[in-house]
Amino acid sequence: MKYDFDTLLERKGTSSFKWDTGMDYFGRDDVIPMWVADMDFACAPCVVEAVQKRAAHPIYGYTVRQQSYYDSVMGWLKRRYGFSVSQEYLCFSPPGVIYAINIVVRILTEPGDTVLIPTPNYDSLFDLVTRNGRILAESPMRWENGRYVLDYEDLERKAERAKALIFSSPHNPTGRVWTREELERLTEICMRHDVFMLFDEIHCDFILKENPHTTIGLLGEEVLRHSMVCYSASKGFNLGGLGMATIVLADDDLRQRFKEELSIAQTRLDNVFGAAALMAAYTPEGEAWLDQAIAYVSENKRYLADFLKAHIPQIQLCQAEGTYLVWLDCSGLPYRGMALEHFMINEARVVLSGGYEFGSLGDSFLRMNLACPRSVLREALERMEEAVRKISV
Known part of the structure; x- marks a missing residue:
C-alpha cells in the first residue's frame, strides 16, 4: 500500500498544541x-483502525497491559534494532519519556548534585535538572565537517564530578545518529566514573537505513545495568497526544523504586487508546x-x-x-x-x-x-x- 503524505489535513480547531496556540x-x-x-x-491506517475499534466499545475504563502488549514491544525492539530485551526489565511511563527521566534523576541524585548533558540539547532535559535543584553541567559538542561530534576530553573532565548523564540518541535538535563507536566511548567514560546514564531514544524509530540507530541495549549487560533507556511510539508514529513511553531498567533495585514512584503518583496505567495504538503501530x-x-x-x-x-x-x-x-x-x-x-x-x-x-x-x-x-x-x-x-x- 502507498500512503498519502501530501494531503494537508486541517488541524486548527482540534485543540492542537502546534496549530491552535x-x-x-x-x-x-x-x-x-x-x-x-x-x-x-x-x-498509519492500522493505528487509526485499532483506535476506532477500541473506541467502539463504550467503556473507557482503566487499562492493564496484557501479554500481547509486552510481546508487541519486545517484538519491535528485536525486529527493528536487534535488541532482545528481557521482559522483566520493561517498565512503562504513561506520561512520557521526560516524566520517566525526571523520576530517575530524583531517585539517583540529591539537590546540589551534578547532571551532565552534551549541548545543544532538548531544553526540557535542562529544565528537569535545574528545576529539581540539581547542577547542570553542559558539555559543548564540537563542530566538525558539517556535523556535531562529542568532545570526549570535556566529557571526561566533567564526568569526574557528575552523578548522572542525560543523553539524546538520536540527537535532538541536530539530528545526529550516533555510531556504535561513539556510544561505546561515551559509555566507557561514564562507567569508569560511576556516572549513571539516562538515554532518551524517543526519536529512534525515524531513522534511515543508511544511518542505522544503535540502541544502548546492544552495548552489553553491564552497560545496560548502569543505564536507563527510554523508547516511545509517539514520535515515529505521531502518537504524542496519547502519552506513553517504554522504559528499560536492568537494575533490579532501581526498577522497583521506579515502579513504586509511578504507583505513588497513580501514573502506572496506560491510556486505553494508547495501548491499542502502540500494538497496531508495532506490526508489519x-x-x-x-x-x-x-x-x-x-x-x-x-x-x-x-x-x-x-x-x-x-x-x-x-x-x-x-x-x-x-x-x-x-x-x-x-x-x-x-x-x-x-x-x-x-x-x-x-x-x-x-x-x-x-x-x-x-x-x-x-x-x-x-x-x-x-x-x-x-x-x-x-x-x-x-x-x-x-x-x-
Whole structure:
C-alpha cells in the first residue's frame, strides 16, 4: 500500500498544541507552525483502525497491559534494532519519556548534585535538572565537517564530578545518529566514573537505513545495568497526544523504586487508546507506513537543501542524518537568539524553534520540523525567502 503524505489535513480547531496556540504564544495566527515535534501526517491506517475499534466499545475504563502488549514491544525492539530485551526489565511511563527521566534523576541524585548533558540539547532535559535543584553541567559538542561530534576530553573532565548523564540518541535538535563507536566511548567514560546514564531514544524509530540507530541495549549487560533507556511510539508514529513511553531498567533495585514512584503518583496505567495504538503501530503494517513516512521526509530534506542553496544561501542546513527535525545555521543573518526567532515569526510568518532554547551553542540556529506535506514546506520556505530578501537589499 502507498500512503498519502501530501494531503494537508486541517488541524486548527482540534485543540492542537502546534496549530491552535498561535495567538497565545506568538500574538498572531497567520503563521505556519514548524516547531513542535509532531507530524502533520495522518497516522498509519492500522493505528487509526485499532483506535476506532477500541473506541467502539463504550467503556473507557482503566487499562492493564496484557501479554500481547509486552510481546508487541519486545517484538519491535528485536525486529527493528536487534535488541532482545528481557521482559522483566520493561517498565512503562504513561506520561512520557521526560516524566520517566525526571523520576530517575530524583531517585539517583540529591539537590546540589551534578547532571551532565552534551549541548545543544532538548531544553526540557535542562529544565528537569535545574528545576529539581540539581547542577547542570553542559558539555559543548564540537563542530566538525558539517556535523556535531562529542568532545570526549570535556566529557571526561566533567564526568569526574557528575552523578548522572542525560543523553539524546538520536540527537535532538541536530539530528545526529550516533555510531556504535561513539556510544561505546561515551559509555566507557561514564562507567569508569560511576556516572549513571539516562538515554532518551524517543526519536529512534525515524531513522534511515543508511544511518542505522544503535540502541544502548546492544552495548552489553553491564552497560545496560548502569543505564536507563527510554523508547516511545509517539514520535515515529505521531502518537504524542496519547502519552506513553517504554522504559528499560536492568537494575533490579532501581526498577522497583521506579515502579513504586509511578504507583505513588497513580501514573502506572496506560491510556486505553494508547495501548491499542502502540500494538497496531508495532506490526508489519505499521512498519510499512513508518518506512514510507521516513522516505517522504527524506525527500523534504532534499527539497529543503536545494531551496536554501538556490534561494536563501544565508541559511545553511546542517547534515541531517535522522529524525524529522533539522538544524539550520542562520549565522548569515543579522539576528541572534530570540531576535532570530521573532524575525521568522513576524516577518516570514513561520514558527521555528529558537536555537537558544537548546543551549548557548544554538544562538544562531533554528530547529525546523519537516514532517509535513511538501506544499506546506514550500510555502514556508517562500515566506522565509521573501523575508530574508527584504533585509538583504
